[in-house]
Amino acid sequence: MRLAVRELSKTYADKRAVDRLSLDLGPGVVGLLGPNGAGKSSLMRVLATVTRPSAGVVTWNGRDIVADPEPLRRTLGYLPQDFGVYPHLSAREFLTYLAAAKGLTARSAKARITELLQLVNLADVGRRPLGGFSGGMRRRVGIAQALLNDPRVLILDEPTAGLDPEERTRFRDLLADLGRDRIVILSTHIVSDVEAIAGRVAIVSGGRLLYDGPSRGDLEQLYLATVAGARR
Numbered sequence: 001m002r003l004a005v006r007e008l009s010k011t012y013a014d015k016r017a018v019d020r021l022s023l024d025l026g027p028g029v030v031g032l033l034g035p036n037g038a039g040k041s042s043l044m045r046v047l048a049t050v051t052r053p054s055a056g057v058v059t060w061n062g063r064d065i066v067a068d069p070e071p072l073r074r075t076l077g078y079l080p081q082d083f084g085v086y087p088h089l090s091a092r093e094f095l096t097y098l099a100a101a102k103g104l105t106a107r108s109a110k111a112r113i114t115e116l117l118q119l120v121n122l123a124d125v126g127r128r129p130l131g132g133f134s135g136g137m138r139r140r141v142g143i144a145q146a147l148l149n150d151p152r153v154l155i156l157d158e159p160t161a162g163l164d165p166e167e168r169t170r171f172r173d174l175l176a177d178l179g180r181d182r183i184v185i186l187s188t189h190i191v192s193d194v195e196a197i198a199g200r201v202a203i204v205s206g207g208r209l210l211y212d213g214p215s216r217g218d219l220e221q222l223y224l225a226t227v228a229g230a231r232r
């Protein structure tokens with residue numbers, strides 16, 4: 001189980017959002033940390049095969065994800081930063097719809113959705129319309145949908161946005177569990193989230209990878225010094 005990023009660049013018009021970035025990912029939780037506009041979402045969209053790289057290569061177990069995206073897509077869970085819901089559907093209906101799109105049978109989807117609603121602590125409100133959900137509750141629906149197909153590669157773009165402290169703790173425990181035998185990539189600009197959740201940190205700024213290593217106690221200082229150093 002290996003996702004390898006080699007010299008990846010992503011350019012929009014004349015803006016280089018990701019700049020010759022290389023990263024080797026195996027099982028575990030890696031936190032992508034970087035300021036607004038650092039290129040985190042751009043990198044994640046390429047890894048999730050939503051957009052193509054402008055240059056460089058990404059391989060999943062040795063196979064190019066542009067030439068041959070299916071093996072990765074089959075086992076991918078992705079929460080986009082701008083994940084939206086259908087307000088008139090209930091959480092259950094929405095997840096059922098997405099499960100069908102992912103090719104789950106109706107029977108296995110039903111059981112899986114019950115399990116996932118419990119996992120994200122929404123079992124009590126599973127039949128209510130999503131239009132009445134708070135931002136944090138919608139985010140948790142987004143986390144649940146990313147887990148529908150029991151993915152080996154989980155890409156979560158700002159999963160903790162809007163979560164209250166209690167839900168944050170729950171989420172941290174969930175990811176610790178998932179990260180044991182899966183590749184989990186999450187982005188945030190909240191240093192304490194990475195400290196709490198990820199064993200490994202990748203600091204990105206201006207599309208470049210500035211630090212890749214274990215999470216550590218002085219992460220806040222490391223982050224600020226790294227990002228400030230790159231601006232100089």
Ligand SMILES: Nc1ncnc2c1ncn2[C@@H]1O[C@H](COP(=O)(O)OP(=O)(O)OP(=O)(O)O)[C@@H](O)[C@H]1O
Pocket residue numbers: 012013015016017034035036037038039040041042043081189
């Ligand atoms: N679709 C797009 N078209 C043009 N420019 C884009 C597009 N998406 C991103 N960019 C630009 O690429 C750069 C990186 O953006 P990206 O969204 O990847 O950063 P980010 O690290 O996810 O930021 P944030 O923390 O705010 O989510 C930014 O300068 C952004 O303006």
Ligand SMILES: [Mg+2]
Pocket residue numbers: 040041042081157
């Ligand atoms: Mg982003």
